Amino acid sequence: MKHVTSLRIGPVGFRIGSAWRAPIDALDDLYRDYPRPVIPDFNVHLFAARPWRRYLRPSVHIGGDFVIPDAAPLPLAQALLAAEMGMNLQMALGQRGYLLLHASGVERDGRAVLMTGISGAGKSTLAALLMARGWRFMGDEFILIDPATGMAHAFPRLISLKNEAIPVVEALLPHARFGPRLTGTPKGTLRHVVPDAPAIAAMAEPAAPALILFPRFGFDPAERPVPPSEAFVRLTQASTNYVTLAERGFEALTDLVARAPAIAIDYPDTATGIEMVERLA
Amino acid sequence: MNPAWLLARTLRDPASAGKLGPGEWTALFAVARAEQMIGTLAMRIQGLPMPEDARRVVRDAIASAEQGRTAALWEAEMARRALGDIPFVLLKGTAFAAAGLEAGRGRSIGDLDILVARDLIEEAETRLLAAGWEWVKPDPYDDQYYRRWMHELPPLIHRERDRMIDVHHTILPLTARITPDPRAILDAAWPLANGLRHPSPNDMLCHAAAHLFADGDLAGGMRNLWDVRCLVEQFGTEGLEARAEHHGLAGEMTRAIRLVQALYGPEPLAGSAGGWGDRLYLRRLTARDGWGRPTRKLTRLAFYIRSHWLRMPPAMLVRHLWTKWRKAHSPG
Structure with missing residues (x-):
């Protein structure tokens, strides 16, 4: 090379x-x-x-x-x-060492909030905006669960913003470092943001999963508690290596849904979304 | 040192890993992954002093290999339940794992390979289909080709577990010039406590040699030769020459042993192999760069062509390639 x-x-x-x-x-x-x-x-x-x-x-x-x-x-x-x-x-x-969840995550006082959902649910945007409000950014693509400890490990790669999310985050993080604007990609227009200094400095520190959120963007505000059984099934679908990890994956995931409550939230705009996450966390 | 040779040296002499620098570790892991030997390597070097980053890779590779082993043994048990009273013998990786052999330690196991007597193969297929396995190749030409000329059924995949099974009735394609004796392999098989069976060590060695030199293009050759090395180390070579002779694989077996010595010792490393033939094989076996990518395109191509040449007579080869070419270049 x-x-x-x-x-x-x-x-x-x-x-x-x-x-x-x-x-x-x-x-x-x-x-x-x-x-x-x-x-x-x-x-x-x-x-x-x-x-x-x-x-x-x-x-x-x-x-x-x-x-x-x-x-x-x-x-x-x-x-x-x-x-x-x-x-x-x-x-x-x-990846074989950790259970991978396709999720974004933020942390405050050692408590990690994991957000997972389909593409367009606003995982990256919410995590970036929470970072702007002083949360520690843990990642916008993968959160890693250590099967041995149950702790969530950060994977704070560049935050990947798509289409309409780009101007929203540009306005709210004026001092952040941005990558080039990539147009015409398979996912539309993309722009990367570098996570802030605290996110990078603390990236080796795991945090205890405290809350699992299933956000949906573009709906009237609503909250619904998700029982552990449903959270388990939805997280198996959000994991790329659940099947490969077999028993270790099953144990990590059942342990996760037993220790962290899960809530599905609908939000019409990012301001409301942020308010909901901060109230629930 | 060429990174594939570095892998060979580390497998042979795990303590030599103690002197590796970060760049060598990186290349070692990349090649081991590419050759599907990362689990084997990890088992060999675990417990030795190494950098923390390397230890993490080793730990994950071992966890992964152990899971692979559990899944492979479960798949063998599923086949046993489906096949009922049809006698069968486990082959390759699953056989090593089921018997707890040195060759199975950390070894990656892909498909489940089994050997069934030829006159029972249709019944075996019927039972597997009834138990949830399905055909992978919907193409009628491929299907016909397998049934007429190959040493195995067209590959079947289980619709729930997503695992493949290769049901062999002999160990080389029927078109090959060498015709091993599958009946003898079935008759001489060793039973395990759980009712499964695996070929005798000498037959496992003959199968490895047949697969390496009379069938494929040497893809996965480093792993196959490691199997040979472990089997010889564990069981010795008594009666091996006669057995190889019986299967028509004497030349292949001798070459396998020579190349094992060249790659994995105990004789000196590089340059110890016999003539230009062995050197060409070694050139192909170790054709990887420090990223695990294939190198030496011409050597690889030569072995690829050779594999087809061995597999079928010239007229048939032309017909086969013509059909494949037309399929690849026809619309839809």
Whole structure:
């Protein structure tokens, strides 16, 4: 690999190699305050399918220790997204130490609030805005549950904002560091935000899961307690490695829903959403 | 050192890991993952002093391999219940795991491979289909090809557990020039306490050699040779030559033993293998870079072509490739 960098997000180390300089420079800039692993847990490589495609209509293929066959390549302008997708893929397919929940999370006074829901539920936006209000940001894609302790571990990668969420967060976090605006991606327009300094400084510190939220955006305000049985089933669907972890996954998840209450919340706008989360937490 | 050779050296001499630098650790793990030997490696080096980051990778790999072992043994039990009184023998990884062999320690296990007498294979298929397994290959050409020319049924997958089973009636394709004796493997199989059976050590060695040198393109070769190394270490080689001769695999077996020595000792490491043939095999077996990516495209291609050449006579190969090519290039 011509260009290489490495970085640690929460407890997980990555080595990223690329046939192009640009994505490595972007990562080194945006992740400049993150520690570097001595030995990475996972490798990601960004490569051209044919040598000439490095230069001619360059298209970025995502490789790594774990890959999906026939994944569509991305244009070079979206290589940062390719790197992020590559890291997410290693986690989703290869992580065996923690139960992965597709969720965002924030923490205050050692109590972690986990938010999970379908794409568009506002997981990332809520977590970013709570960070702006002084919560410790734990992650907007994955929260890691340690089967041995039941504790939630942070995975505070760059916050990935999509479409309408971008101007909302830009307005509320004027001093945050933003990545380039990526237009025309498979998910629409994307922009990354670097988590704030406290989130990075505390990223190795786990927190006890205190509340599980299932937010839905665009509905009249409503709250409904979710019984542990339903929370369990919904979280199995939100986990990418629940089946692979087998008994350890089952025990981690039953333990989680037994110790943390779950509430489904509907919210019409982000201000109401934030108010609801802070009241319930 | 080439990272695949680094993997071979570490497997052979785990204590050598004590001197690795961070870059070597990184390459070692990447190649071990690519060769599906990360669990084997982890079992070999666990407990030795190593950097904290490496210890985490090792710990996760062991947990994963242990789960894989549980799932594989459960799958064998599911097959036993489905097949009822049809006698069958476990092959490859599941056999090593079920028998608690050194070769099974940490080994990744993919599909469940079993051997059934040829005259019972249709009955075995019927029972597996009734118990929830389904055909994976809906393509009629592939299906026909398997049934007519292969040494196994078309692969079946269980619709709830999502696990594959390969039901073999012999250990090499019927089109191959070598014809091993599956009846002898079934007759000489060793029983386990739970009613399952696995081939005798010499037959397991012959199967490994057949798979390596008379069938595939050497993909997974480092792992297969590690199996051979462990089986020889545990059971010795008494009667192996005669058994290999009986299956028509004498040459393949000798080559396997020579390459095991070259890769995993106890003889000196690189350069110890015999002629240019062995050197070419080693070149293919160790074709990985420090990211675990395949290298040496030309060598790989040569072995890929060879694998087809071994599998079928020339006229048939042309027909086969023509059908495959047309399928790949026809709309819809």
